[in-house]
Amino acid sequence: xxxxxxxxxxxxxxxxxxxxxxxxxxxxxxxxxxxxxxxxxxxxxxxxxxxxxxxxxxxxxxxxxxxxxxxxxxxxxxxxxxxxxxxxxxxxxxxxxxxxxxxxxxxxxxxxxxxxxxxxxxxxxxxxxxxxxxxxxxxxxxxxxxxxxxxxxxxxxxxxxxxxxxxxxxxxxxxxxxxxxxxxxxxxxxxxxxxxxxxxxxxxxxxxxxxxxxxxxxxxxxxxxxxxxxxxxxxxxxxxxxxxxxxxxxxxxxxxxxxxxxxxxxxxxxxxxxxxxxxxxxxxxxxxxxxxxxxxxxxxxxx
Amino acid sequence: xxxxxxxxxxxxxxxxxxxxxxxxxxxxxxxxxxxxxxxxxxxxxxxxxxxxxxxxxxxxxxxxxxxxxxxxxxxxxxxxxxxxxxxxxxxxxxxxxxxxxxxxxxxxxxxxxxxxxxxxxxxxxxxxxxxxxxxxxxxxxxxxxxxxxxxxxxxxxxxxxxxxxxxxxxxxxxxxxxxxxxxxxxxxxxxxxxxxxxxxxxxxxxxxxxxxxxxxxxxxxxxxxxxxxxxxxxxxxxxxxxxxx
Numbered sequence: 001x002x003x004x005x006x007x008x009x010x011x012x013x014x015x016x017x018x019x020x021x022x023x024x025x026x027x028x029x030x031x032x033x034x035x036x037x038x039x040x041x042x043x044x045x046x047x048x049x050x051x052x053x054x055x056x057x058x059x060x061x062x063x064x065x066x067x068x069x070x071x072x073x074x075x076x077x078x079x080x081x082x083x084x085x086x087x088x089x090x091x092x093x094x095x096x097x098x099x100x101x102x103x104x105x106x107x108x109x110x111x112x113x114x115x116x117x118x119x120x121x122x123x124x125x126x127x128x129x130x131x132x133x134x135x136x137x138x139x140x141x142x143x144x145x146x147x148x149x150x151x152x153x154x155x156x157x158x159x160x161x162x163x164x165x166x167x168x169x170x171x172x173x174x175x176x177x178x179x180x181x182x183x184x185x186x187x188x189x190x191x192x193x194x195x196x197x198x199x200x201x202x203x204x205x206x207x208x209x210x211x212x213x214x215x216x217x218x219x220x221x222x223x224x225x226x227x228x229x230x231x232x233x234x235x236x237x238x239x240x241x242x243x244x245x246x247x248x249x250x251x252x253x254x255x256x257x258x259x260x261x262x263x264x265x266x267x268x269x270x271x272x273x274x275x276x277x278x279x280x281x282x283x284x285x286x287x288x289x290x291x292x293x294x295x296x297x298x299x300x301x302x303x
Numbered sequence: 304x305x306x307x308x309x310x311x312x313x314x315x316x317x318x319x320x321x322x323x324x325x326x327x328x329x330x331x332x333x334x335x336x337x338x339x340x341x342x343x344x345x346x347x348x349x350x351x352x353x354x355x356x357x358x359x360x361x362x363x364x365x366x367x368x369x370x371x372x373x374x375x376x377x378x379x380x381x382x383x384x385x386x387x388x389x390x391x392x393x394x395x396x397x398x399x400x401x402x403x404x405x406x407x408x409x410x411x412x413x414x415x416x417x418x419x420x421x422x423x424x425x426x427x428x429x430x431x432x433x434x435x436x437x438x439x440x441x442x443x444x445x446x447x448x449x450x451x452x453x454x455x456x457x458x459x460x461x462x463x464x465x466x467x468x469x470x471x472x473x474x475x476x477x478x479x480x481x482x483x484x485x486x487x488x489x490x491x492x493x494x495x496x497x498x499x500x501x502x503x504x505x506x507x508x509x510x511x512x513x514x515x516x517x518x519x520x521x522x523x524x525x526x527x528x529x530x531x532x533x534x535x536x537x538x539x540x541x542x543x544x545x546x547x548x
Contacts, residue, residue, distance in 0.1 A: 081485065081486075083488060173473075175482075175486065176470060176479055176482050176483035176486070177482075177483045177485075177486035177487050179324070179483065180483065180487055199473060200470065200473050200475065200479065200483075201390075201473040202470055202471045202472055202473045202482070203382070203471050203472065204385060204390050204393065204471075204472050204473055207385075207389070207390040208390050208473065211389060211390045211391050212391075213390060213391065213473075
Protein backbone atom coordinates (compact mmCIF):
# COMPACT_ATOMS: atom_id res chain seq x y z
CA UNK A 1 0.00 0.00 0.00
CA UNK A 2 2.79 2.41 0.92
CA UNK A 3 4.54 2.27 -2.45
CA UNK A 4 1.59 3.56 -4.43
CA UNK A 5 0.63 6.20 -1.90
CA UNK A 6 4.17 7.56 -1.77
CA UNK A 7 4.33 7.58 -5.54
CA UNK A 8 1.13 9.60 -5.63
CA UNK A 9 2.45 12.08 -3.10
CA UNK A 10 5.69 12.38 -4.99
CA UNK A 11 3.79 13.14 -8.17
CA UNK A 12 1.77 15.87 -6.46
CA UNK A 13 4.93 17.40 -4.96
CA UNK A 14 6.70 17.26 -8.30
CA UNK A 15 3.78 19.01 -9.98
CA UNK A 16 3.62 21.75 -7.34
CA UNK A 17 7.39 22.36 -7.43
CA UNK A 18 7.43 22.29 -11.23
CA UNK A 19 4.51 24.69 -11.51
CA UNK A 20 5.99 27.19 -9.07
CA UNK A 21 9.32 27.09 -10.89
CA UNK A 22 7.55 27.70 -14.17
CA UNK A 23 5.57 30.60 -12.70
CA UNK A 24 8.66 32.24 -11.22
CA UNK A 25 10.38 31.91 -14.57
CA UNK A 26 7.53 33.75 -16.26
CA UNK A 27 7.38 36.49 -13.68
CA UNK A 28 11.05 37.46 -13.74
CA UNK A 29 11.25 38.23 -17.48
CA UNK A 30 8.98 40.92 -18.90
CA UNK A 31 7.34 39.45 -22.00
CA UNK A 32 6.27 42.92 -23.17
CA UNK A 33 9.74 44.40 -23.62
CA UNK A 34 10.73 44.42 -27.28
CA UNK A 35 13.63 42.32 -28.44
CA UNK A 36 16.87 44.22 -29.00
CA UNK A 37 17.64 45.57 -32.48
CA UNK A 38 18.19 42.69 -34.85
CA UNK A 39 19.28 44.96 -37.70
CA UNK A 40 18.90 44.12 -41.35
CA UNK A 41 20.31 44.84 -44.76
CA UNK A 42 19.89 48.58 -45.28
CA UNK A 43 19.51 48.47 -49.06
CA UNK A 44 16.34 46.36 -48.79
CA UNK A 45 13.10 48.05 -47.78
CA UNK A 46 11.15 45.79 -45.42
CA UNK A 47 7.40 46.40 -45.66
CA UNK A 48 5.09 45.16 -42.95
CA UNK A 49 1.32 44.97 -42.61
CA UNK A 50 -1.35 44.24 -40.03
CA UNK A 51 -3.22 40.96 -40.10
CA UNK A 52 -6.10 42.81 -41.80
CA UNK A 53 -6.74 42.19 -45.47
CA UNK A 54 -7.30 45.84 -46.42
CA UNK A 55 -4.04 46.85 -44.75
CA UNK A 56 -2.20 44.10 -46.58
CA UNK A 57 -3.51 45.34 -49.94
CA UNK A 58 -2.16 48.84 -49.19
CA UNK A 59 1.19 47.34 -48.16
CA UNK A 60 1.27 45.49 -51.47
CA UNK A 61 0.58 48.78 -53.32
CA UNK A 62 3.67 50.27 -51.64
CA UNK A 63 5.72 47.15 -52.39
CA UNK A 64 4.98 46.98 -56.11
CA UNK A 65 5.33 50.76 -56.58
CA UNK A 66 8.75 50.68 -54.91
CA UNK A 67 9.85 47.68 -56.97
CA UNK A 68 8.87 49.59 -60.10
CA UNK A 69 11.05 52.42 -58.82
CA UNK A 70 14.04 50.07 -58.67
CA UNK A 71 14.06 49.27 -54.95
CA UNK A 72 14.49 45.83 -53.46
CA UNK A 73 11.53 45.03 -51.24
CA UNK A 74 11.04 42.40 -48.57
CA UNK A 75 7.43 41.62 -47.65
CA UNK A 76 6.85 40.89 -44.00
CA UNK A 77 3.05 40.92 -43.88
CA UNK A 78 0.51 40.01 -41.24
CA UNK A 79 2.64 40.94 -38.27
CA UNK A 80 -0.49 41.44 -36.17
CA UNK A 81 -1.37 44.03 -33.54
CA UNK A 82 0.29 47.40 -32.95
CA UNK A 83 1.99 45.99 -29.87
CA UNK A 84 3.83 43.57 -32.08
CA UNK A 85 4.82 45.73 -35.04
CA UNK A 86 5.52 49.17 -33.54
CA UNK A 87 8.47 47.75 -31.57
CA UNK A 88 9.63 46.05 -34.78
CA UNK A 89 9.48 49.42 -36.57
CA UNK A 90 11.32 51.14 -33.75
CA UNK A 91 13.98 48.44 -33.80
CA UNK A 92 14.51 48.93 -37.53
CA UNK A 93 13.35 45.43 -38.48
CA UNK A 94 10.55 46.92 -40.59
CA UNK A 95 11.05 50.09 -42.67
CA UNK A 96 7.59 50.89 -43.99
CA UNK A 97 4.09 50.17 -42.73
CA UNK A 98 0.62 51.34 -43.79
CA UNK A 99 -1.13 52.83 -40.78
CA UNK A 100 -4.21 54.85 -39.82
CA UNK A 101 -3.71 58.34 -38.37
CA UNK A 102 -6.28 58.32 -35.55
CA UNK A 103 -5.61 54.86 -34.16
CA UNK A 104 -1.88 55.41 -34.35
CA UNK A 105 -2.13 58.76 -32.56
CA UNK A 106 -4.21 57.11 -29.86
CA UNK A 107 -1.54 54.43 -29.47
CA UNK A 108 1.15 57.00 -28.71
CA UNK A 109 -1.08 59.53 -26.99
CA UNK A 110 -4.12 57.85 -25.44
CA UNK A 111 -5.40 61.17 -24.05
CA UNK A 112 -5.54 63.01 -27.37
CA UNK A 113 -8.53 65.27 -27.96
CA UNK A 114 -8.00 65.77 -31.70
CA UNK A 115 -10.67 64.17 -33.87
CA UNK A 116 -10.72 65.96 -37.24
CA UNK A 117 -8.47 64.68 -39.98
CA UNK A 118 -6.03 67.63 -40.13
CA UNK A 119 -5.77 68.06 -36.36
CA UNK A 120 -5.07 64.38 -35.93
CA UNK A 121 -2.34 64.40 -38.57
CA UNK A 122 -0.74 67.57 -37.18
CA UNK A 123 -0.60 66.06 -33.71
CA UNK A 124 0.57 62.68 -34.98
CA UNK A 125 3.65 64.29 -36.54
CA UNK A 126 4.65 65.67 -33.13
CA UNK A 127 4.37 62.36 -31.23
CA UNK A 128 6.26 60.09 -33.62
CA UNK A 129 9.22 58.54 -31.78
CA UNK A 130 12.77 59.27 -32.86
CA UNK A 131 13.92 57.15 -35.78
CA UNK A 132 10.46 57.02 -37.35
CA UNK A 133 8.53 59.40 -39.58
CA UNK A 134 5.03 59.65 -40.98
CA UNK A 135 4.71 60.37 -44.68
CA UNK A 136 1.81 62.26 -46.29
CA UNK A 137 -1.65 61.07 -45.31
CA UNK A 138 -4.05 59.82 -47.93
CA UNK A 139 -7.62 61.05 -48.28
CA UNK A 140 -8.67 57.42 -48.01
CA UNK A 141 -9.74 56.53 -44.51
CA UNK A 142 -10.73 53.38 -42.73
CA UNK A 143 -12.17 54.27 -39.37
CA UNK A 144 -14.80 53.22 -36.89
CA UNK A 145 -18.28 54.34 -37.86
CA UNK A 146 -21.78 53.76 -36.57
CA UNK A 147 -24.17 52.16 -39.01
CA UNK A 148 -27.87 51.34 -39.02
CA UNK A 149 -30.02 49.47 -41.52
CA UNK A 150 -31.83 51.56 -44.14
CA UNK A 151 -35.23 50.55 -42.68
CA UNK A 152 -34.22 51.60 -39.18
CA UNK A 153 -32.88 54.91 -40.51
CA UNK A 154 -36.14 55.57 -42.38
CA UNK A 155 -38.36 54.59 -39.48
CA UNK A 156 -36.56 56.91 -37.07
CA UNK A 157 -35.42 59.65 -39.46
CA UNK A 158 -31.72 59.05 -38.83
CA UNK A 159 -28.85 60.61 -40.73
CA UNK A 160 -26.49 61.65 -37.94
CA UNK A 161 -25.46 60.10 -34.63
CA UNK A 162 -27.16 63.08 -32.97
CA UNK A 163 -30.52 61.85 -34.31
CA UNK A 164 -30.18 58.74 -32.15
CA UNK A 165 -30.79 60.82 -29.03
CA UNK A 166 -34.57 60.54 -29.43
CA UNK A 167 -34.64 56.79 -29.99
CA UNK A 168 -35.37 54.32 -27.18
CA UNK A 169 -34.07 50.78 -26.78
CA UNK A 170 -30.84 51.23 -28.72
CA UNK A 171 -28.41 48.34 -28.67
CA UNK A 172 -24.89 49.01 -29.92
CA UNK A 173 -22.98 46.10 -31.37
CA UNK A 174 -19.24 45.83 -31.90
CA UNK A 175 -16.06 44.13 -30.83
CA UNK A 176 -15.71 43.52 -27.07
CA UNK A 177 -13.19 46.36 -26.67
CA UNK A 178 -15.71 48.93 -27.98
CA UNK A 179 -17.36 48.77 -24.54
CA UNK A 180 -14.29 50.53 -23.09
CA UNK A 181 -13.28 52.78 -25.98
CA UNK A 182 -13.66 56.58 -25.66
CA UNK A 183 -16.08 56.52 -28.63
CA UNK A 184 -18.05 53.61 -27.18
CA UNK A 185 -21.21 53.83 -25.01
CA UNK A 186 -19.67 56.41 -22.64
CA UNK A 187 -18.61 58.68 -25.54
CA UNK A 188 -22.04 58.42 -27.15
CA UNK A 189 -23.62 59.64 -23.93
CA UNK A 190 -21.10 62.42 -23.28
CA UNK A 191 -20.88 63.80 -26.81
CA UNK A 192 -24.37 63.20 -28.20
CA UNK A 193 -26.48 62.41 -25.14
CA UNK A 194 -27.33 59.02 -26.65
CA UNK A 195 -27.96 56.13 -24.27
CA UNK A 196 -27.22 52.66 -25.60
CA UNK A 197 -26.97 49.17 -24.23
CA UNK A 198 -23.87 47.32 -25.41
CA UNK A 199 -23.73 43.89 -27.00
CA UNK A 200 -20.34 42.41 -27.88
CA UNK A 201 -21.15 40.93 -31.26
CA UNK A 202 -17.50 40.31 -32.10
CA UNK A 203 -16.93 39.06 -35.61
CA UNK A 204 -20.64 38.76 -36.32
CA UNK A 205 -21.42 42.48 -35.99
CA UNK A 206 -22.80 43.07 -39.49
CA UNK A 207 -24.84 39.85 -39.39
CA UNK A 208 -26.19 40.80 -35.95
CA UNK A 209 -27.26 44.22 -37.25
CA UNK A 210 -29.07 42.65 -40.19
CA UNK A 211 -30.71 40.06 -37.92
CA UNK A 212 -31.90 42.75 -35.52
CA UNK A 213 -29.92 41.59 -32.48
CA UNK A 214 -28.41 45.07 -32.39
CA UNK A 215 -29.69 48.22 -34.10
CA UNK A 216 -26.50 50.28 -34.24
CA UNK A 217 -23.27 48.63 -35.36
CA UNK A 218 -19.64 49.69 -35.36
CA UNK A 219 -18.24 48.83 -38.80
CA UNK A 220 -15.04 50.06 -40.45
CA UNK A 221 -15.94 52.78 -42.93
CA UNK A 222 -14.14 51.09 -45.83
CA UNK A 223 -15.96 47.79 -45.28
CA UNK A 224 -17.67 46.80 -48.56
CA UNK A 225 -20.55 45.26 -46.62
CA UNK A 226 -21.83 48.75 -45.79
CA UNK A 227 -22.65 49.27 -49.47
CA UNK A 228 -23.68 45.70 -50.17
CA UNK A 229 -26.27 45.62 -47.39
CA UNK A 230 -27.48 49.18 -47.92
CA UNK A 231 -26.39 50.22 -44.42
CA UNK A 232 -26.61 53.88 -43.50
CA UNK A 233 -23.44 55.30 -41.96
CA UNK A 234 -24.44 57.96 -39.46
CA UNK A 235 -22.67 61.30 -39.79
CA UNK A 236 -20.44 62.36 -36.91
CA UNK A 237 -20.67 66.18 -36.75
CA UNK A 238 -19.23 66.42 -33.23
CA UNK A 239 -16.17 64.33 -34.05
CA UNK A 240 -16.81 61.39 -31.73
CA UNK A 241 -14.56 59.20 -33.84
CA UNK A 242 -10.96 60.01 -34.53
CA UNK A 243 -10.38 60.53 -38.21
CA UNK A 244 -8.24 57.63 -39.36
CA UNK A 245 -6.74 58.33 -42.73
CA UNK A 246 -4.36 55.90 -44.33
CA UNK A 247 -0.84 57.05 -43.57
CA UNK A 248 2.49 55.34 -44.18
CA UNK A 249 4.83 55.18 -41.22
CA UNK A 250 8.47 54.73 -42.15
CA UNK A 251 11.93 54.63 -40.69
CA UNK A 252 13.64 58.04 -40.70
CA UNK A 253 16.36 56.89 -43.08
CA UNK A 254 14.04 55.84 -45.91
CA UNK A 255 15.57 57.21 -49.17
CA UNK A 256 13.95 60.37 -50.56
CA UNK A 257 13.10 58.69 -53.90
CA UNK A 258 11.17 56.00 -52.01
CA UNK A 259 9.34 58.66 -50.00
CA UNK A 260 8.34 60.42 -53.24
CA UNK A 261 6.94 57.20 -54.68
CA UNK A 262 4.92 56.38 -51.56
CA UNK A 263 3.57 59.93 -51.28
CA UNK A 264 2.40 59.72 -54.89
CA UNK A 265 0.57 56.44 -54.10
CA UNK A 266 -1.09 58.03 -51.04
CA UNK A 267 -2.19 61.00 -53.12
CA UNK A 268 -3.80 58.71 -55.70
CA UNK A 269 -5.64 56.57 -53.13
CA UNK A 270 -9.15 57.93 -52.57
CA UNK A 271 -11.80 56.81 -50.06
CA UNK A 272 -13.87 55.26 -52.88
CA UNK A 273 -10.71 53.71 -54.28
CA UNK A 274 -9.98 51.99 -50.98
CA UNK A 275 -13.50 50.54 -50.76
CA UNK A 276 -13.13 49.33 -54.37
CA UNK A 277 -9.85 47.59 -53.47
CA UNK A 278 -11.57 45.90 -50.52
CA UNK A 279 -14.45 44.78 -52.73
CA UNK A 280 -12.00 43.14 -55.11
CA UNK A 281 -10.67 41.10 -52.23
CA UNK A 282 -13.86 40.16 -50.36
CA UNK A 283 -16.30 39.91 -53.26
CA UNK A 284 -14.21 39.14 -56.33
CA UNK A 285 -11.80 37.00 -54.30
CA UNK A 286 -8.72 38.28 -56.14
CA UNK A 287 -5.23 37.88 -54.67
CA UNK A 288 -3.59 40.89 -53.03
CA UNK A 289 -0.75 41.02 -55.58
CA UNK A 290 -3.22 40.94 -58.46
CA UNK A 291 -5.39 43.68 -56.94
CA UNK A 292 -2.35 45.87 -56.35
CA UNK A 293 -0.97 45.39 -59.87
CA UNK A 294 -4.33 46.27 -61.38
CA UNK A 295 -4.73 49.44 -59.29
CA UNK A 296 -1.15 50.61 -59.89
CA UNK A 297 -1.54 50.07 -63.63
CA UNK A 298 -4.83 51.98 -63.75
CA UNK A 299 -3.28 54.86 -61.84
CA UNK A 300 -0.19 55.03 -64.01
CA UNK A 301 2.39 53.73 -61.52
CA UNK A 302 3.21 50.62 -63.53
CA UNK A 303 4.17 50.84 -67.14
CA UNK B 304 6.29 45.45 -13.58
CA UNK B 305 5.25 42.05 -12.38
CA UNK B 306 2.60 40.67 -14.67
CA UNK B 307 1.38 38.02 -12.27
CA UNK B 308 0.99 40.47 -9.40
CA UNK B 309 -1.03 42.73 -11.70
CA UNK B 310 -3.17 39.82 -12.83
CA UNK B 311 -3.97 38.87 -9.24
CA UNK B 312 -4.70 42.50 -8.41
CA UNK B 313 -7.19 42.52 -11.29
CA UNK B 314 -8.70 39.22 -10.15
CA UNK B 315 -9.27 40.44 -6.61
CA UNK B 316 -10.39 43.97 -7.46
CA UNK B 317 -13.92 44.16 -5.99
CA UNK B 318 -14.97 46.39 -8.94
CA UNK B 319 -14.53 43.42 -11.24
CA UNK B 320 -16.85 41.29 -9.15
CA UNK B 321 -20.02 43.35 -9.55
CA UNK B 322 -22.23 44.83 -12.23
CA UNK B 323 -22.66 43.73 -15.81
CA UNK B 324 -19.71 41.90 -17.30
CA UNK B 325 -18.39 41.02 -13.84
CA UNK B 326 -16.20 38.00 -13.20
CA UNK B 327 -19.07 35.93 -11.66
CA UNK B 328 -21.24 36.68 -14.69
CA UNK B 329 -18.48 35.57 -17.07
CA UNK B 330 -17.90 32.39 -15.08
CA UNK B 331 -21.65 31.70 -15.10
CA UNK B 332 -21.80 32.18 -18.87
CA UNK B 333 -18.78 29.97 -19.35
CA UNK B 334 -20.12 27.20 -17.13
CA UNK B 335 -23.62 27.55 -18.58
CA UNK B 336 -22.45 26.74 -22.09
CA UNK B 337 -20.14 24.05 -20.71
CA UNK B 338 -23.00 22.39 -18.83
CA UNK B 339 -25.43 22.54 -21.75
CA UNK B 340 -22.89 21.04 -24.12
CA UNK B 341 -21.82 18.37 -21.60
CA UNK B 342 -25.39 17.23 -20.89
CA UNK B 343 -26.30 17.03 -24.58
CA UNK B 344 -23.07 15.17 -25.38
CA UNK B 345 -23.71 12.69 -22.55
CA UNK B 346 -27.30 12.09 -23.66
CA UNK B 347 -26.03 11.16 -27.10
CA UNK B 348 -22.66 9.54 -26.48
CA UNK B 349 -23.22 7.47 -23.32
CA UNK B 350 -26.06 5.26 -24.63
CA UNK B 351 -24.37 4.99 -28.01
CA UNK B 352 -21.05 4.00 -26.43
CA UNK B 353 -22.77 1.45 -24.20
CA UNK B 354 -24.62 -0.01 -27.15
CA UNK B 355 -21.40 -0.33 -29.14
CA UNK B 356 -19.61 -1.82 -26.13
CA UNK B 357 -22.41 -4.28 -25.39
CA UNK B 358 -23.04 -5.49 -28.91
CA UNK B 359 -19.52 -5.02 -30.26
CA UNK B 360 -21.03 -3.42 -33.35
CA UNK B 361 -19.46 -0.29 -34.81
CA UNK B 362 -16.16 -0.43 -32.90
CA UNK B 363 -14.37 0.96 -35.96
CA UNK B 364 -16.66 3.98 -35.77
CA UNK B 365 -15.46 4.86 -32.26
CA UNK B 366 -11.79 4.38 -33.08
CA UNK B 367 -12.04 6.41 -36.26
CA UNK B 368 -14.19 9.13 -34.72
CA UNK B 369 -12.01 9.75 -31.68
CA UNK B 370 -8.92 9.99 -33.84
CA UNK B 371 -10.49 12.28 -36.41
CA UNK B 372 -12.07 14.53 -33.78
CA UNK B 373 -8.65 15.67 -32.62
CA UNK B 374 -8.20 17.35 -35.97
CA UNK B 375 -11.47 19.33 -35.78
CA UNK B 376 -10.75 23.06 -36.01
CA UNK B 377 -13.08 24.31 -33.28
CA UNK B 378 -12.84 27.97 -34.27
CA UNK B 379 -13.69 27.27 -37.89
CA UNK B 380 -16.51 24.96 -36.87
CA UNK B 381 -17.99 27.64 -34.64
CA UNK B 382 -18.12 30.16 -37.49
CA UNK B 383 -19.36 27.60 -39.96
CA UNK B 384 -22.31 26.77 -37.71
CA UNK B 385 -23.18 30.39 -37.00
CA UNK B 386 -23.07 31.18 -40.72
CA UNK B 387 -25.20 28.12 -41.48
CA UNK B 388 -27.97 28.73 -38.96
CA UNK B 389 -27.72 32.53 -38.74
CA UNK B 390 -26.78 34.76 -35.83
CA UNK B 391 -30.23 34.58 -34.30
CA UNK B 392 -29.46 30.96 -33.42
CA UNK B 393 -25.91 31.57 -32.27
CA UNK B 394 -26.49 30.19 -28.75
CA UNK B 395 -27.61 26.74 -29.96
CA UNK B 396 -24.86 26.83 -32.57
CA UNK B 397 -22.23 27.35 -29.88
CA UNK B 398 -23.69 24.55 -27.75
CA UNK B 399 -23.73 22.16 -30.70
CA UNK B 400 -20.09 22.90 -31.58
CA UNK B 401 -18.95 22.39 -28.00
CA UNK B 402 -21.04 19.21 -27.85
CA UNK B 403 -19.39 17.87 -31.01
CA UNK B 404 -16.02 18.29 -29.34
CA UNK B 405 -17.17 16.43 -26.24
CA UNK B 406 -18.82 13.47 -27.94
CA UNK B 407 -15.70 11.53 -29.05
CA UNK B 408 -14.01 11.28 -25.63
CA UNK B 409 -17.30 10.35 -23.93
CA UNK B 410 -18.06 7.78 -26.61
CA UNK B 411 -14.60 6.31 -26.23
CA UNK B 412 -14.93 6.23 -22.44
CA UNK B 413 -18.33 4.55 -22.49
CA UNK B 414 -17.28 2.01 -25.08
CA UNK B 415 -13.83 1.13 -23.73
CA UNK B 416 -15.28 0.74 -20.23
CA UNK B 417 -17.20 -2.25 -21.58
CA UNK B 418 -14.38 -3.40 -23.82
CA UNK B 419 -11.92 -3.98 -20.98
CA UNK B 420 -14.30 -6.19 -18.99
CA UNK B 421 -13.07 -9.76 -18.90
CA UNK B 422 -15.35 -11.67 -21.30
CA UNK B 423 -15.51 -14.53 -18.78
CA UNK B 424 -17.32 -12.21 -16.35
CA UNK B 425 -20.01 -11.51 -18.93
CA UNK B 426 -20.24 -15.16 -19.94
CA UNK B 427 -20.66 -16.05 -16.27
CA UNK B 428 -23.46 -13.51 -15.92
CA UNK B 429 -25.17 -14.96 -18.95
CA UNK B 430 -24.65 -18.50 -17.60
CA UNK B 431 -26.41 -17.73 -14.32
CA UNK B 432 -29.41 -16.66 -16.36
CA UNK B 433 -29.20 -12.87 -16.42
CA UNK B 434 -31.11 -11.15 -19.20
CA UNK B 435 -29.23 -8.84 -21.60
CA UNK B 436 -30.60 -5.81 -19.73
CA UNK B 437 -29.45 -7.26 -16.41
CA UNK B 438 -25.99 -7.93 -17.86
CA UNK B 439 -25.90 -4.36 -19.11
CA UNK B 440 -26.95 -2.61 -15.92
CA UNK B 441 -25.71 -5.03 -13.24
CA UNK B 442 -22.39 -6.07 -14.79
CA UNK B 443 -21.20 -3.92 -17.64
CA UNK B 444 -22.27 -0.46 -16.51
CA UNK B 445 -20.84 -0.69 -12.96
CA UNK B 446 -17.59 -2.21 -14.24
CA UNK B 447 -17.30 0.33 -17.05
CA UNK B 448 -18.07 3.36 -14.90
CA UNK B 449 -14.49 4.37 -14.03
CA UNK B 450 -13.49 4.58 -17.69
CA UNK B 451 -16.70 6.44 -18.51
CA UNK B 452 -15.83 9.06 -15.92
CA UNK B 453 -12.38 9.22 -17.47
CA UNK B 454 -14.02 10.05 -20.79
CA UNK B 455 -16.25 12.69 -19.17
CA UNK B 456 -13.16 14.15 -17.55
CA UNK B 457 -11.34 14.77 -20.80
CA UNK B 458 -14.57 15.97 -22.45
CA UNK B 459 -15.22 18.67 -19.86
CA UNK B 460 -11.61 19.84 -20.02
CA UNK B 461 -11.96 20.19 -23.76
CA UNK B 462 -15.19 22.18 -23.45
CA UNK B 463 -13.94 24.54 -20.74
CA UNK B 464 -10.85 25.28 -22.79
CA UNK B 465 -12.76 25.78 -26.04
CA UNK B 466 -15.63 27.83 -24.61
CA UNK B 467 -13.17 30.74 -24.54
CA UNK B 468 -13.89 31.11 -28.26
CA UNK B 469 -17.61 31.85 -27.97
CA UNK B 470 -16.85 35.53 -27.37
CA UNK B 471 -16.08 35.82 -31.07
CA UNK B 472 -19.72 35.22 -31.88
CA UNK B 473 -20.84 37.55 -29.14
CA UNK B 474 -21.69 35.15 -26.34
CA UNK B 475 -19.36 36.27 -23.55
CA UNK B 476 -17.78 33.74 -21.27
CA UNK B 477 -14.30 34.07 -19.80
CA UNK B 478 -12.87 34.63 -23.28
CA UNK B 479 -14.53 38.06 -23.26
CA UNK B 480 -11.98 39.66 -20.98
CA UNK B 481 -9.12 37.99 -22.81
CA UNK B 482 -10.20 39.20 -26.26
CA UNK B 483 -11.11 42.66 -24.96
CA UNK B 484 -7.79 42.83 -23.13
CA UNK B 485 -5.79 42.13 -26.29
CA UNK B 486 -7.20 45.19 -28.05
CA UNK B 487 -7.10 47.45 -25.00
CA UNK B 488 -3.61 46.28 -24.02
CA UNK B 489 -4.81 45.29 -20.56
CA UNK B 490 -2.47 42.44 -19.85
CA UNK B 491 -3.53 42.11 -16.22
CA UNK B 492 -7.10 41.47 -17.36
CA UNK B 493 -5.99 38.98 -20.02
CA UNK B 494 -3.78 37.00 -17.68
CA UNK B 495 -6.33 37.17 -14.86
CA UNK B 496 -9.05 35.69 -17.07
CA UNK B 497 -6.67 33.07 -18.43
CA UNK B 498 -5.86 32.05 -14.86
CA UNK B 499 -9.59 31.74 -14.15
CA UNK B 500 -10.02 29.42 -17.13
CA UNK B 501 -7.11 27.32 -15.87
CA UNK B 502 -8.57 27.24 -12.36
CA UNK B 503 -11.98 26.14 -13.67
CA UNK B 504 -10.36 23.40 -15.75
CA UNK B 505 -8.34 22.15 -12.77
CA UNK B 506 -11.36 22.15 -10.44
CA UNK B 507 -13.45 20.08 -12.85
CA UNK B 508 -10.53 17.81 -13.63
CA UNK B 509 -10.09 17.11 -9.91
CA UNK B 510 -13.82 16.57 -9.47
CA UNK B 511 -13.97 13.97 -12.20
CA UNK B 512 -10.76 12.35 -10.97
CA UNK B 513 -12.51 11.82 -7.63
CA UNK B 514 -15.62 10.44 -9.38
CA UNK B 515 -13.42 8.12 -11.39
CA UNK B 516 -11.91 6.73 -8.21
CA UNK B 517 -15.23 6.53 -6.40
CA UNK B 518 -16.81 4.63 -9.30
CA UNK B 519 -14.56 1.60 -9.00
CA UNK B 520 -16.91 -1.14 -7.67
CA UNK B 521 -16.04 -2.67 -4.31
CA UNK B 522 -15.74 -6.13 -5.84
CA UNK B 523 -13.16 -4.94 -8.34
CA UNK B 524 -11.09 -3.30 -5.65
CA UNK B 525 -11.15 -6.44 -3.50
CA UNK B 526 -10.35 -8.71 -6.42
CA UNK B 527 -7.39 -6.70 -7.66
CA UNK B 528 -4.71 -8.99 -6.20
CA UNK B 529 -6.09 -11.99 -8.05
CA UNK B 530 -5.80 -10.61 -11.56
CA UNK B 531 -2.90 -8.24 -11.87
CA UNK B 532 -2.95 -8.13 -15.66
CA UNK B 533 -5.99 -5.93 -15.97
CA UNK B 534 -4.97 -3.34 -13.36
CA UNK B 535 -3.08 -0.19 -14.28
CA UNK B 536 0.63 -0.03 -13.68
CA UNK B 537 0.65 2.02 -10.45
CA UNK B 538 -1.89 -0.21 -8.80
CA UNK B 539 -0.19 -3.38 -9.93
CA UNK B 540 2.70 -2.68 -7.60
CA UNK B 541 0.26 -2.45 -4.73
CA UNK B 542 -1.57 -5.55 -5.80
CA UNK B 543 1.65 -7.55 -6.01
CA UNK B 544 2.83 -6.18 -2.71
CA UNK B 545 -0.35 -7.12 -0.88
CA UNK B 546 -0.44 -10.48 -2.66
CA UNK B 547 2.95 -11.41 -1.27
CA UNK B 548 2.31 -10.27 2.28
